[in-house]
Amino acid sequence: MLKYILKRMFFVFFVVIGVTLVTFSTMHFAPGDPAEVIAVARYGEDLTQEQIDWVRVTEGFDSPVYIQYLKWLEHVLHLDLGRSVVTSHDILEEITTRLPATIKLAAASLLISLCISIPVGIISAVRKNTVIDHLCMAGALLGVSIPNFWLGLLLIWLCALTLHILPSYGYGGIEHLVLPSVTLGTSMAAITTRLTRSSMLDVLSQEYIVTARAKGLDEKTIIFKHALKNAMLPIITFAGLQLGFLLGGSVIVETIFAWPGIGKLLVDSIYARDFAMVQGCVLFIAVIFALTNLAVDIMYAFLDPRIRYEKS
Template sequence: MLNYFLKRLLGLVPTLLIVAVLVFLFVHMLPGDPARLAAGQDADEQTVELVRQELGLDRPLHEQFVHYFSRMLQGDFGTSIRTRRPVSTEIAERFAPTLLLTITSMAWAVVFGMSIGVMSAVFRNQWPDRLGMTIAVSGISFPAFALGMLLMQVFSVYLGWLPTVGADSWKHYILPSLTLGAAVAAVMARFTRASFVEVIQEDFVRTARAKGVSERVVIAKHCLRNALIPVVTMMGLQFGFLLGGSIVVEAVFNWPGLGRLLVDSVTQRDYPVIQTLVLLFSLEFILINLIVDLLYGFINPTIRYK
């Protein structure tokens, strides 16, 4: 397993290099002049040109990329055009709120999603199954921004129970995490049901029941563990999507996280921040997939890594 882990880590290098090139080209194709935005709309052309030279945007594109990549290898991701602060500082301040929101959303989504999925599989084609799948389809179909505004209207405006903006206390996490985790819980429920239905029809399950093992033990010990491998794969991917795709929810709740930082950076054409955030999201996806692959060995000891 150690050799497999090291080989996968070495595979990060070419992947991140390709992502760095594509992101660099993409952000430089965005419409708008970052020098003009940084100087202000009332600045004259001479001032804008001075800002462009200061930011290094007057150089040829290939020179800009070499300069950016060489600094990145040294751990220097540049300075934000918008705030004039180091990019690493900007991201470090926003990373913790996004990570905690993602973990909170994923935790309740896994608990409720897997519970609904297992219940639907055990009682398939009965009313618990129909009710659970109806809830799951509703969760997938309802847009995140609409759900967020609905929750704010009910629990903040009408009832006054929960705050709407900020990340100062545990109460601030409730509405954003419910909004962010709703679609994940719905996908988890459907995926768990499909995996459970397939496993519950296997021969070893019928054998366990024929031996007189109680249905609770059959479900919890024999079915759950064997059904977890595809579910864990989906959990890893969904966690990556939550960590990098919470832009809409953070915008609705004015959440001080990476998603809101990315929106502000794109608006201001803040090239260093955009490039670093996309590279960070790519690295997160790769590492999460690696962790998921390693978890297979713990869930199913018969799996061997080559």
């Protein structure tokens, strides 16, 4: 087990290094002179060549690209993501300030997703090819087909503008959390429902389930004690991937509901052409996603003893 964990951590390290290369390259692949872009973001459109040259020297753009990358990577390894070119705020501090809002939204959305998808998926699998099964799958198909931005706007129109029962935007109490978390949770629940149904059907066709039924065990015991435990493995894996996505910040939903999370910060930075903040946000999201995948892989080994990661 230890060998597998170290191997996975080794791969995660190289994934993160690859992300730093891509993230750093975004500024240089963007149209225009990076020094001029930063100067405009700081001082406005009315610039002199001396100001642009001064920014180029102070920001290190006069050095070769690989030297710039190595210096930036050195700072990143020391958890120094630099400062915003627009506000001059510390990037890592700004991200960590927005992180609690993103964690709150991610946890609520994942909870809603699992509370909907697991019971519906189990019922659909147990009632295979019945009217209930067809209705559940039709609902799941509808949920997959509806884009987040459209569902979010629909909920705002219904709950905030028409019924006046929930706020349409902002960060505060639980009433502010309902609409964005339902928007994210229901869309994810549609996918997880189909996965739960498929996993349950696969497990219910196994020989040990047939044997349990032949022994006369009641259906509830078979489903919840024997089948569900094994059917949960792919669901847990997918839920871990969903959590990584949510912790990275759901850009569209956070923007629609003005939720002050990492996704909203990323969008605002793109509009402000704050390349340093965009780099920091993208790198942070990639690291969170990679670490979440690592945690899911490790948890999988403990949940399923049939998986052997080391050679005997």
